[in-house]
Amino acid sequence: MVRLQARASGVCEEDSRMIDQNDVRHVARLARLRLEPGEAERMTAELAKILEHIDKLSELDLSTVEPTAHVLAMTDVVRPDKPRPSLSRDEALRNAPSVSDDCFRVPRMQS
Amino acid sequence: MTAGLDPLRLTAREARRLLTDGEIAASELTKTYLDQIARVEGKVHAFISVTADNAAKYATEIDQEMGATRGALAGLPTAIKDNMVTESVTTTCGSKMLGNYQPVYTATAVRRIWGDHIVMLGKSNMDEFAMGSSTETSAFGPTHNPWDLGTVPGGSSGGSAAAVAAGEALWALGSDTGGSIRQPAALCGVVGMKPTYGAVSRYGLIAFASSLDQIGPLTRTVYDCALLLRRIVGRDPVDSTSVALPGEIELPTAERLDGLRFGIPAEYVAAGIEPGVLARFEATVALIEELGATCVEISLPHTEYALPAYYIIAPAEASANLARFDGVRYGYRSPHATDLTEMYEATRGEGFGPEVKRRIMIGTHALSSGYYDAYYGEAQRVRTLVRRDFDTAFAQVDLIVSPTSPTVAFGLGTRLADPLAMYQSDICTIPVNLAGLPAISIPCGLAGHLPVGFQLMGPAFSESRLLSAAHALEGAIGFSAVPTFTDSRAAAGGPGGTTAEERS
Numbered sequence: 038m039v040r041l042q043a044r045a046s047g048v049c050e051e052d053s054r055m056i057d058q059n060d061v062r063h064v065a066r067l068a069r070l071r072l073e074p075g076e077a078e079r080m081t082a083e084l085a086k087i088l089e090h091i092d093k094l095s096e097l098d099l100s101t102v103e104p105t106a107h108v109l110a111m112t113d114v115v116r117p118d119k120p121r122p123s124l125s126r127d128e129a130l131r132n133a134p135s136v137s138d139d140c141f142r143v144p145r146m147q148s
Numbered sequence: 149m150t151a152g153l154d155p156l157r158l159t160a161r162e163a164r165r166l167l168t169d170g171e172i173a174a175s176e177l178t179k180t181y182l183d184q185i186a187r188v189e190g191k192v193h194a195f196i197s198v199t200a201d202n203a204a205k206y207a208t209e210i211d212q213e214m215g216a217t218r219g220a221l222a223g224l225p226t227a228i229k230d231n232m233v234t235e236s237v238t239t240t241c242g243s244k245m246l247g248n249y250q251p252v253y254t255a256t257a258v259r260r261i262w263g264d265h266i267v268m269l270g271k272s273n274m275d276e277f278a279m280g281s282s283t284e285t286s287a288f289g290p291t292h293n294p295w296d297l298g299t300v301p302g303g304s305s306g307g308s309a310a311a312v313a314a315g316e317a318l319w320a321l322g323s324d325t326g327g328s329i330r331q332p333a334a335l336c337g338v339v340g341m342k343p344t345y346g347a348v349s350r351y352g353l354i355a356f357a358s359s360l361d362q363i364g365p366l367t368r369t370v371y372d373c374a375l376l377l378r379r380i381v382g383r384d385p386v387d388s389t390s391v392a393l394p395g396e397i398e399l400p401t402a403e404r405l406d407g408l409r410f411g412i413p414a415e416y417v418a419a420g421i422e423p424g425v426l427a428r429f430e431a432t433v434a435l436i437e438e439l440g441a442t443c444v445e446i447s448l449p450h451t452e453y454a455l456p457a458y459y460i461i462a463p464a465e466a467s468a469n470l471a472r473f474d475g476v477r478y479g480y481r482s483p484h485a486t487d488l489t490e491m492y493e494a495t496r497g498e499g500f501g502p503e504v505k506r507r508i509m510i511g512t513h514a515l516s517s518g519y520y521d522a523y524y525g526e527a528q529r530v531r532t533l534v535r536r537d538f539d540t541a542f543a544q545v546d547l548i549v550s551p552t553s554p555t556v557a558f559g560l561g562t563r564l565a566d567p568l569a570m571y572q573s574d575i576c577t578i579p580v581n582l583a584g585l586p587a588i589s590i591p592c593g594l595a596g597h598l599p600v601g602f603q604l605m606g607p608a609f610s611e612s613r614l615l616s617a618a619h620a621l622e623g624a625i626g627f628s629a630v631p632t633f634t635d636s637r638a639a640a641g642g643p644g645g646t647t648a649e650e651r652s
Contacts, residue, residue, distance in 0.1 A: 056513070064509055065509065067516055068467060068496070068512040069471075070505060071496065073497065087510060090459070091459055094530055099526055099529040102529040104525060105528050105582075106528060107359060108608075109391060109608075128252040129252075131250065132248075132250060132478035134476075141477055144485055144490070144491045145486075
């Protein structure tokens, strides 16, 4: 973790091997995930263990290795830009939790 | 049960022959499976939903109306993992988030076999969003292993594997991101195959980790696996990562392995394989040599880095894929919110279970500002090293073999509290997902009272070669045991066969 975090633009203190509860709350906000009472504490401990395991990768010298984003040697896949049949409005709205005037209805943006 | 049909032993090959020769009707065959579901589903819980009425009705239609227009797989009763969308049939992905989701379209792989007139028996249980190795993270309760009801069936396709093992389905479709077809196949004593990445369309497969996910068959025999696989493969215009195979999947006939070279990776055998599994593995390697092939030790030196790389790549992709579950267009919406941001956070907090949240958190952390290169970038570079290991190995050998899972089925609840222990279940299966390669698991005997899986891995698009070798080996192994539906928790000593006593 030390090496990974040292490279992580100084976001963390170099000696803070563990992800802390503030980090967990920050990530939960980014992920739009409400944590229940006690969940942040438990998750901090679990994520710290998992990140420690992941830190094994820092043993490797990867400076000359190209990343693999996709396993098949594919070039751009294109199709003709022609209209095709699509879902009807009714089908698209069928599973919506709340609908109003043929639109998805959501709570107001700010309370 | 229809006289003479034993759902614990019947193969799709034999069922198809019986149907074609008019010895049984499709409705009788379907009834055999629906009866078995009625008999054992209360113990096994392989399904999230059983579509019994539709199945019976459709089988009758096949008998009465189809005649010469019957498709290639007409009347064969099938379970579909509940992460493949099926029009008008509830598709939950094992999550409260999609508890009432009624898809308005059907996954390509399912549509293809529906076109062949298979009979869908229901949607099989799975770990929530396919994240897990035990089917215990399902929001609808765990599946129990038919070989020992006190143990897990593996996962995430544990419902599909258990359904086939328990005779609740003739065969099934599953999906495999890091071992989710092969590991449950191993733990339930059935055949399971992950095809080459791109061989089967992912259209309509609810995405977990898009660069790793593949749909594949879980069956009783290798021949059945080929029979089902050849109907679902092929390029699909609505999945731009799907590709046409170089040739049709061949139905296997081989009984010998003469001239083939098999590699045994030292790193896999060192990876904490329990003694009972190792003994079955070594006995199976001896059979390979008896069948005329050569076995050599090889090295896949970056194996130990595959698991940590996977636990960056898969959660990172998952965190992006699962951003769509926001309570707006489909799925669960929390009633406990007054504004939009609160609604998102409450919906996702209440709709996702603990393992899914954990992976979203790891993935979001790994992709967050300042960490992307250190985590995702590094993991993708490690992925290159894992691929190169396989490229080097396949220059020396035709196929690579290993145990599928380091252990037999473990006790329900024994790994749930320790995510890292659960993740170790996939140590032998994850590398081929990272490299995009095909692999198959076949049963190779019992350790104690529980099945052991034997994995064969091949180069990209070597499905026919893999199936052929697996077929020859299956014949030599002669695995014929069937599940007992007993529960070791009722007996002294507890679940999880770690004894080295072997039978087959």
